Amino acid sequence: MEENRSGSAGCRKRRKRGNKSSLTPPPPPLDLSSFDRTMFPLLLASAANLRNPQARSIIKRFLRAHLALLTTRRTAPSSLPPLPFLLPQSFLAFLPLLLASRCSSVAALSAEVVGAAALWSLEANTMIASDDEVIKCLVWALGSRSRRVAEAVCNAIMDLSSSPIGRERLRHSFAIERLLCSFCQMAATPLYIDIFHMVKKESSDSSNIGSMRDSILVLILDAAVVLINTCSEEFLDQIPKELVRRFLPFLRALWGKIRCLELPSNYSQQKSFLCITKYDLAVTIFRLSMNQADHATWGSDKVRISIFGGKESDFENFVLNYWENSPLILSGASKNLEKDNNIFSSLIHSFVPKMTDDALDSILPGLVSCPPIASDEIDINCFLNEVNGSLGSPIMYGQDIRILKTQELTTGSLNKDVKKELHLFKIDAGPIFIDADNVQKSKEAFRDGYTIALRGMEFRSDKIAAIAEGLADLFGQPSVGANLYMTPPGSQGLAKHYDDHCVFVCQLFGCKQWIISPRPTSILPRLYDPIGSSHGPESSMCGSMQILLKEGDILYIPRGYPHEAHTVIDEYESGSKASNDFSLHLTLAVEVEPPFEWEGFAHVALHDWNEKQKQASCQCFDSKLEISRTMLALLLHVAIRLISDHDPIFRKACMVAAKHWSADTDKDFHVQMLLLSQRATFGYIINRIHASSNYIEAFRIIETVVQERNDDSLQWMRWLQHLPQHGDVDEKLDFNNLLGVLDDLIVLYNEDNKKAMVEFAHFKSKFCRYVIFEDACKSFVILLEKYRKTRKQYMQGMWSLHCKNS
Structure with missing residues (x-):
């Protein structure tokens, strides 16, 4: 007193x-x-x-x-003392x-x-x-x-x-730590729990807006969110994990109540019970969760056994004979679907009983939008800056969800069997969010034959995230995407098309008829390149595979294979049961990104080898030699890219970082075969570079870029910025802006083209002769871990915003 x-x-x-x-x-x-x-x-x-x-x-x-x-x-700022x-x-x-x-x-x-x-x-x-x-x-x-x-x-x-x-x-x-401690202590006291109870009252009684400004909990939360949302990742890592673990449930509980709250339009943000917005709160939850590994993961061995079978040779046989080569149905998985150790058994119990109209009411409004992250992003803060003010928005049509069906245009002779996709919503007028009204429209559309396709399920479900992580480890790739498709009886969702990624179609409920056409070319489509659709006439069905996928079956479709699927009203092969139920399947997409194809491995090998040459010559530094070496390396990078446009091997996934055989343990015969296969592919790549790298073609590409003052055609090089470069900052290449160095290259080599060709041939030959596979593997794994860290941060942050406990 x-x-x-x-x-x-x-x-x-x-x-x-x-x-x-x-x-x-x-x-x-x-x-x-x-x-x-x-x-x-x-x-x-x-x-x-x-x-x-x-x-x-x-x-x-x-x-x-x-x-x-x-x-x-x-x-009165003019009279400030x-x-x-x-x-x-x-x-x-x-x-x-x-x-x-x-x-x-x-x-x-x-x-x-x-x-x-x-x-x-x-x-x-x-x-x-x-x-x-x-x-x-x-x-x-x-x-x-x-x-x-x-x-x-x-x-x-x-x-x-x-x-x-x-x-x-x-x-x-340590203001953040003190704020979080104070908040946790007060929020655990019944006297202060009003912060959670008054949210609903705020939304229904506009006269009470602003009444919660007196709550000390609100003030502490406002201050904590401002500091957390503006601090570096280094500071976030210094916050005690146990304190974050105690604080997050309170944030998620509040987030669960205010994420769908719309304040009246006649009240400004200052009159809201929080100074921060609900989007600020979403960023806080994301940032605090992105390094918190608080969900269970399936190991790569569990994923391998559940998909390919218990024998190690089953997976090796798949990689050697089917991976990126040919479709395959894995029917054996259906026998183990109900076993507790199967990775898909929990999904059956999680999704199937809920797939009713009532379930759509509870599931769709609870999802938040997962905005795309740049494919070569390795700094999660760049992503957060891009989505500032929008993270935590409701799911967006086209980006997060699609509701569509495919039907024949006409039965006339001129358009026989021509099909077209019909979408429930048109997105030409701007973004469409799935609110309560649109959820009702979605349910009605499903009854009218429309398929509901949810993207990014690895960001919305911890169970799916665990499978996706294990599969990515198994194939040595940064990430695996997951989409969920719910199709009513006697209906087709997507029209015939091919994907730029390999997919494993996991049939969770019901059955679906698949038609897979032969791949029209041996050149694998690249990820993020424009993909084609195939709506050809009936004659294009020649040589197609027709597969009835039943519960528990898994279908593998390599990238580039045209395919379509529809539910049927028919009887199972046993003839004992009619398939009048809807179909629910999960697709796991192994997205082979450009750095992790064999072409990417060749670029990594070249960059790593060239940096080692720089280090070896640092004692007798010659500026002209260093500039020439940089220019020649750029030319060879472009030449490698040109080879990959026509050689399917360059576009195949590089699996030198695959978890299954990367550990230092005794290898059986099949694993040894896989390792030898990777080495043999690298040998082929190097021989191809030595024999087919064309200086003239590479120089013309660069010449066009310089003349047009537009390096967009070289943006595929951007990811090379993530590899280490030696020397001062001024000496390092900026792969985001190459025009300056390309100007110098043109000046350097345009005068004496024959001499340039000789230097290029010598540089190329030296690289192909002395590059070391193991050195490239080390740099490749380091790059992969950078990508994986950011993807995992994104996944854990987004999953936290979908946490069912909220």
Whole structure:
């Protein structure tokens, strides 16, 4: 208590009346011109005797007067006094003592002064933030038992957070940890649990909007979110894991209540019960979850056994004979579908009983949009910057979900068997979000024969994420995508098409008839290249495979094979049961990205070898030689790309990082065969580069780029920036902007083309002769781990926003 507890009740009443009257008039004007001579000694003496009511009164009157100066003069920037006059060093030195005071009113007023000064100007904000003692005492005061102090401190932290240096100094002083600890302690107390109960009330009664601003929990949450959403990954990693684990459930519970909340249009964000938006809250959950491996994973061995069978030779046989070569049905998996150790058994119980109209009501509104992340992104913060203000939005048609059916256009002779995809929604007018009305339309469309296709299921379900991770490890690729297709009886969803990735179609419920046509060319389509559709006449069915996929079956379709599928109203082969149920299947897409094809491995090998040549010649540095080597390497990169346009081997997946045979253990015969196969492919690639790399063609490509001043045709090189480069920053190649170095290349080699061809042939021959497979493998694995880290962060962050516990 601030007041002296001794004395009669009448004295206490008179003191209260006196306090009330003294607060009525505004504080007197503050004269800081003689602060060091007059005010500082008086304040110091008063601070030393705060138990004395008169001393406390002096301190509080000064703080109120200073606060009045800061809040009133802020509206007249043209008449701002000089900063040293406003915040004398002696006053700053005095602030920590006041912030640490046991007198709650003094500590609260001091925090309010800090906040007002932080908003006065960027220079004032910087001056306060640079004072370590002020920041430390401010953060320490977060643990005050006084509600008023805690609220004032939270507001001051928010005000300091308006500048980058303020946020940085607060993080260095462990403000995030203190905020999270305070929040967890208070949120666990029934007295403070109103933050979760009032959300619903806010949405239904607009008159109450703003009432939660008084909640200390809200203030703490606002401050914590601002600091977390602006800190680096390094700072995030320093937050104790156990503290994050305790804090996240509260955030998810709040997120689950406000993510569908729409505030009335006549209320500004300042009147909302949170200063932060629901999108800010989504970013906080994402950032805190992206490095928290809190979901179970299936190992690559479990995935291998569940898909290919218990014998190791089954998988090796698949890789050697079918992988990227030929479709294959894996019917044996159906026998083990109901076993507990099968990776798909949990999916059956999770999805099939829920696939009703009521389930669509509960599932679709609960999903959030998964915006695409750049294929070569290895910094998750770049993605978060791109989706700023939109993360956590409802699922978007076309990006996250498609609702479509394929039907014949006409039965006329001219258009016989010509089919066309019909989409439920048109996206030409702008993005369409699946809200409650669109969920109802989706259910009606399903009854009318439309297929519901959900993309990115590895970001929405921990069970599917576990399978996708295990399959990616098994094939040595960065990630595996997963889509879920629900098709009504007697219907076709997608029209005939081919994919730019290999798929494993896992039939979870019902059955589906598949038609797979021969691949029209041996050249495998690249990921993200435009894919084609095939709507040819009946004659194109020649040589097609027709497969009835039943529950538990898995169908493998390599990239480039045209295919289509439809549900049937027929009887199973046994003739014992009619297939009148809908079909539910999961596709697992092994996306072989450009760096992880054999062409990519060749680029990695060339880059790694060239960097080692630079290191070897660093003692006898020759600038002309270094420039020439850089130019020749660029030319050879382009020449390798040109070879891959016509050689299918260059586009096949490189599996040197596959989990199944990368460990240092004794290998059986089949694994040895796979290892030898990888080495043999590398030998073929090198021989092909040596024999077919064409200087003239590569030079013409670069010449066209320079003439048109457009390096878009070389954007496939961008991922090379993720490989290490030696030398100073100025000496390193910027693969995002190659025009400058290409200008130099043209000048260097355009004058004497014959000499350039000889130098290119010598450089190429030296590379092909001395490149080392094992060295390239090491660099390849390092690159793969960079990609995997970012994909895993994205997956865990998005999965946290879909957590059913929310």
